[in-house]
Amino acid sequence: MPKTFSEKLLAWYKLNKRDLPWRHTRDPYKIWISEIMLQQTTVTAVIPYFERWIKCYPTMKSLAAAGEQELMSSWEGLGYYSRVRNIHKAAKIMVRDFEGNVPDDPKALIKLPGFGPYTVGAVLSIAYGLREPIIDANVRRIVMRLHAIKGKADASVDVKILPWIEKTLPRGQMSEFNQAFMELGALICSRQPQCLQCPVKEFCRAHDKGVQDEIPEPKKVSYIDVEMVAAVIRHGDKYYIQQRSGKGVLSGLWEFPSSELLKGESSLGAAKRLMEEQRCDDCSRITKLGLVRHYYTNHRVKLHAYLCDVNSLPEEDLIHRQVILAQMKEFAMHSGAVKIAEKLG
DNA sequence: AAGCCGGGGAT
C-alpha cells in the first residue's frame, strides 16, 4: 500500500520541524496571537515579539484589560499596526461574549476583527485539531507547483486549489498537518525549491515537467520614491514629538514632525519651512543629523533628519508631547523615527 | 479585483 500525500508530509514534518515557541502550546489564545503576528511577517522576526507578548499578556483577560498605547509599544517595529488594534478589539469581544475563550466555531470566528479565512482555519486546526483547510503563501505556492498551475500566487487561484486541499486533509493530526504544509513551503518548497529533499515530489507535476522554478510567476512591484525631512526639535534635554492620527499609513504611531520635500526644494530649505510651519521662529541652530531610509509597503522614503535647537518648544496637547530621550521609548514610533532617535543617544 | 497596510531577511 503506497503512502498518501499526507502520510509522507507528516512523516517528514515529524523529523524536520523547527523548534518554534508557539509549537510548545495548544493554548488557543497563544496560537491566535502567533497567527496574527505571522501574517506577512517572517518567523525570525516574530519570535522575540511573541516571547515578550506572552510574558506581558499571558491570558486573554490580561490582553483585554491592557491599554491601547501599551499594546502599540509591544507591537512597535513589527509593522501592519492595524493587526494589534484588531487583536485588542477581538480580545474584548471574546471576554465579553465567550468567557475569554477563543471560540471553536468558524461562523463565530470569522466575525471577529482580524480573523480572515486563513486565521480562522489556522486557529481551528492548530489549536482545536479541527479538519479545516488553510491557504497561506506557502500552501498556495506548493499546490500551484503540485498541479503545475502557472501564474502569480494570489488569492484568485484559491478556488482552483481548495477542492484538492480539502479532499487531501487527513482524518486526525490536523494540527500537525497544516503546520507541516507550511513548514514544507518554508524549508523545501521555497522560492528556489530543494526538490531533491522533498518528501512529496512524486506528487508534483511541476517537478515532473521541470518547471518548478517558473511557478509561481513573480509579481512585479512598482516603487514610489519619496523624499522627506524630519525636524528633531530640542530645547535643553526635551524633544518635541507628535502622534500620527486617524487612518492611513502608520496611524497612531509617534514621530518627529516631518514633511515631504517640495519640488526643487533642498532638504535644509524644507527643514526651515517645516520649522516655520511648527511656529518655531526662535530656532537658534539647525544641524543635519543624517539621512535615514525608511521603506514601507511600496514606498521608499529618504528621510533627512535635522536637529533644531529652539528657545521654547511648541505647546503640548493630546497628540503633541515634550519628552526627554528616556521617555521616548514609552511612545510607539515607526522604524524611521526610531532610526533618527538612535542618532540622539 | 485591486490597492492599502511595515519592516526586515534573503538573495
Added chain:
DNA sequence: ATCCCAGGCTT
C-alpha cells in the same frame, strides 16, 4: 536592488 513573508480590510 528586488522579492517576499503562517493576510485582512477597504473600495
